[in-house]
Amino acid sequence: MAxxxxxxxxxxxxxxxxxxxGTTDDVLALxxxxxxxxxxxxTPTRTTEAEIREFYSMIEPLDQVGEVLTLKIAENNAAFLFRLVTHLGEQDMVMxxxxVMTFDDDATITSMRAYWSQDDMQTVPAT
Amino acid sequence: MAxxxxxxxxxxxxxxxxxxxGTTDDVLALxxxxxxxxxxxxTPTRTTEAEIREFYSMIEPLDQVGEVLTLKIAENNAAFLFRLVTHLGEQDMVMxxxxVMTFDDDATITSMRAYWSQDDMQTVPAT
Structure with missing residues (x-):
């Protein structure tokens, strides 16, 4: 059942x-x-837990605030726009x-693809 | 070349x-x-020009205003949020x-997938 x-x-x-x-384990649990x-x-798709863990462990230490701005759901698929603000001393990096995600029957993530490029990151004075 | x-x-x-x-032909040209x-x-993927033409010809007669709200590009892929307002007499349907699209080297669309459900449509008094 969806x-x-x-x-x-x-x-x-x-x-x-x-x-x-959260921690890398918090993300992996989803x-x-x-x-x-x-x-x-x-970029190359990460297909093993080790590869996915490596990816999220890079951002685990960062001081960040996240917010879902828009979420669209179609059956067991979702596309959502979110903002991630990373505090870097006197500057914030806003991204x-x-x-786009697919989910299994338990709403656990089966795939994630992220649409962005360098142009979607900007640095602003810390608020 | 991308x-x-x-x-x-x-x-x-x-x-x-x-x-x-535009017309159905305007859309198909892209x-x-x-x-x-x-x-x-x-829903089932439309894979022939006839199927794609049938799809867009349904919305061709509608009196609509469209606007791209957010566009993210990654290599030859894009994901974008857009708003479509359809004028229905004294009401507007806002969607x-x-x-999500992929493009060939000429930036012509090779695939389109749309994330939405009934919950993303709302009817409001016409402005």
Whole structure:
């Protein structure tokens, strides 16, 4: 049975929160076994847990705030725009990205593809 | 050679304008031969020009205004949030959708997948 919209929304909110504030294990817990990650789209797809863990462990130490701006759900698929603000001393790096995800029946992530490029990152004075 | 970001942005802007204000031919001209359309995601993919033409001809007669709200580009891929307002007499139907597209070297669309559901449509008094 397809996951409910609320279950998908919950996973997406938990994902952005975990990416910004959580540990690598918090993020990995939202992924199903065998999940794939392509971030950004056009780079090689990460297909093993070790590769996915390596990816998120790079951002784990960063001081970040995350927010889901727009979420669209279609069956067991979602596309969402989110903002990630990384505090870097006297500057903030602001990044807005569209992620596309697929989910299994438990609303666990089976794939993630992230649409962004360098042009979507900007540095501003810290607020 | 991958299309430039400007070329992709141009195709996306032309697409939303053609969907809102143009003819079915205007929309079809933006698609490459062999392109596929899945709208919304989770429904059967349209794989022939006849199927794609049938899809857009349904919305051709509608009185609409379209606007690209956010566009993210990654190599020859794009994800964008757009708003489509359809004038229905004394009411407007407002719809916000995330489309994901791939492009060939000429920035012509090779695939489109649309993320939305009934929950993303709302009817408001006409402005």
């Amino acid at each position: 996951p409910t919209r609320d279950a998908i929304r919950n996973t997406v909110e938990n994902y952005v929160r975990a990416v910004a504030k 992924y199903a076994p065998g999940a794939t990650v392509e971030d950004p789209v056009g 807005e990205v569209v992620d | 299309p430039t970001r400007d070329a992709i942005r141009n195709t996306v802007e032309n697409y939303v304008r053609a969907v809102a204000k 698609y490459a031969p062999g392109a596929t359309v899945e709208d919304p995601v989770g 916000e959708v995330v489309d």
